[in-house]
Amino acid sequence: MAFMPDAALIWFRQDLRLADNPALAAVQDRPVLPVHVLEDGPGAPGGAARWWLHHSLVSLGRALAERGTPLLVLRGDPRRLIPAIAAQVGATEIHAGRQTEPAARQRDAETHDALQRDGRRLVLHRNALLHEPHLVRTGAGKPFSVYTPFSRAVFALLEGLPPPIPAPDRLTPATGGPAGLGPAAFGLLPAPPEPDWAAEFPSHWTPGEAGAAARLAAFLDAGLATYAARRNMPAAEWGTSGLSPHLHLGEISPRQVWHAAQAQGGAGLETFLKEILWREFSHHLLWHRPEMPGQPLRPEFNAFPWRSDPAMLRAWQRGRTGIPIVDAGMRQLWRSGWMHNRVRMIVASFLVKHLLQPWQSGEAWFRDTLVDADLAANAASWQWVAGCGADAAPYFRIFNPVLQGAKFDAEGAFVRRWCPELARLPDRFIHCPHEAPPDIQRAAGVAIGRTYPAPIIDLAEGRARALAAFAAIKGIEAA
Template sequence: MAPFPRNPSYMAGMTEPSLLWFRHDLRLSDHPALLAAVAGGRPLLPVFVLDDAAAGPHRPGGAARWWLRGSLAALGRDLAARGAPLLLARGRAETVLPALAAAIGAGTVHAGRGYEPWARAQSRRVHEALADGGRSLALHTTALLREPHGFGAASGKPYAVYTPFAKTLLAAGDPPAPRPAPDRLAGLPHPPGGETLEALGLYPVPGEPDWARGFDKTWQPGEAGAQARLARFVAGALGRYGTDRNIPGIEGSSGLSPHLHWGEVSPGQVWHAARAAGAEAGQTETFLKEILWREFSYHLLWHRPELPEVPLRAEFSRFPWQADAALLAAWQRGRTGYPVVDAGMRQLWQTGWMHNRVRMIAASLLVKHLLQPWQDGAAWFWDTLVDADLASNSASWQWVAGCGTDAAPYFRVFNPILQGEKFDAEGRYVRRWVPELARLPNAFLHKPWEAPSEVLAAAGVRLGTSYPRPVVDHAKGRARALEAFAALRA
């Protein structure tokens, strides 16, 4: 984008303005960087920089870009209503931010800390570029409960296992109470011009299929949407969370993951809302441990930056994967022949999200029954999830594949038939997302290939035509996975 002209009028006043760089913290409440930026009544210029070059292969995927557009629109409205409109920019952050700071006479840029390897490198470049001009970068904790580099296990090394990590954080007590958003912000009288939201190109290109057209039926990006979903969850599903979170056919989970990823709600806000809800202690603790799994994933990513691409267990670098484009495509399209897996993959495509229990079942089928590299599954999730989060996505795929530091044993192979029968016993989930099976009775819904021909005919199901046969037999797929694992240990 064009350089920002220096405006001496910003420097003529009594108070030096602040520059607030929004990253993965697109909210106004419980925002330490924002509060620091406006301390003492400083005038504020809020900015978001779309820096795809810095993120490289980990730039937001298609679904995440849809969410980001909606979140920026909501943030822009919220900031404008308080008197400090959001400036949008595109380019290298280490170029844009020093130029903006010089243009308005800001000595400090306030921002939330980034934890991905690319975000850490970006922060270093911004810091150096600002320092060259006699300015500084002040980083704050805006996306996590606590900094992942601030503590370790009793051995002095980073945590490698979730349970002791979670126990440590739970023993430390609740995080500080969230702080409200400022009622008013002192914006600059004549702020520099930036990009339009449309110019950022975050939606599908006009003329191409609008694959995201159904997302807005499910989601409301932005801080208001996050608070509404949080309130609905703690008032309802939290009280039954221990059991209902595993049932994909009902709204038993929080659905907060995309809001947390984009920082539209802080983990501290979620934590205190759950504590205040008055739910049974066991239900609340079970939910809070999910927040801690997210923290653990960032702890791993910070200390093991190779997490997104390289198995943390070195022996898995020689695992005998059998990459097959046809099998991967069948999984991606929800055409594996296993109804609960196909339901999940279709839910993902149509809504940008998949129920967590089904994520585990679908991921297990890909890496174990089909012996496809876990990185291929992670890449698909990265492009199709609105909550695509480098730490959580990578740690969870390594967990399922058995190659993480704290992972499910490779010989634990989810049975997609039994999992479907256990967690979708009435078939509500499968019937919604795989409608061609909707008329099958429950006894055969999760294993249609076992249904008698007359039952299939009555339900309008033609195996191999209207619905595929399994791409691999469960027993054979499981045996092949265990054989591959045994070869790895030999």
């Protein structure tokens, strides 16, 4: 009688792929039950990320079925469901990718304890990062708080990075598991009476492992060579990779991206790899500073004199500030679920500095509206712009959005696409339409205050107010 090895669970989370998945590779020679648990409560994805998750799960389920085993999707508390499913199928091991989010770490610790009491074990693998965040240390043995030395350290650690693991050809299904949810029951897509705010998303994105591979290949072919020169230009085709949502849900691994980019080479390679390492740095910070999503890493900022104003926040959220590069970015976010990175910095600086709105309000809006809403990168980036995070931007760095628009969108192509009511303005007024003479406004079909809003704040006054607010905090000069 042939020996049948114990079944195993592979618990898919932020690693929704078959290739280069160490958790899957560890169990592919055993009967396996692939599981994903839809969680509610702390750590649950925002609206745009839920849309992506739905389509990614459908894609993963199809790929697994082609290899002989279905994907089991359930909704509930994995601390209860995972041990129960493991018992049903007789699995002694549950394999999953390690996560850095505080709620996920707490959940995994409690799931580990529940499994251990039943004689089973949870085995965590490095699926989402190039290096374990708790293993990257300074020469003094401490976590890094500054990006540049962190990136140097990780570059050194990545010498000889092993190649990606191929996807399995076939999988043996475990038997005895419960019935799962079908895609229609996931509850992740907008549904009546809610408006279909994701209607345009499919024209911008193809979620899933195959979509991630196609995106990477297209970027390497069309964008990597010019990445350093064009990455700050929001209207440039392939100025950025567009891989962030695929990386967030693990439809492609950073190791796959790293190796493929190095194999391609080109003038933009080093700059691109440094962006991959910024993502690693963000997760390093979150691992060691779990309070980062809600609390400033620099404690003196607890006394910052924010001026919470729901009307100003709403104007910013809806792209109705009267500052074209800001409005174009916020409309791009609402309609596509994504925003160009340079524009993210501009709109964030405008919110927290010119408008003095709490950075947490911006972080929460991005978390709900970005398809790539990565908790670590989102929080780290907002704190960087606000000046209250690790290796933060100096307090006196206050982007002038008009000058930023003129520099990085000189002909106004980005603004014209997302703010079409301004499309007929001459280039010299596209980033400051309120300064256009009345006859030029009329010729362009623009009426400030009617067809397009007047600026909600004078930029010079906003800058002066921000500098005064920073000056009121003791120790801020050390930024």
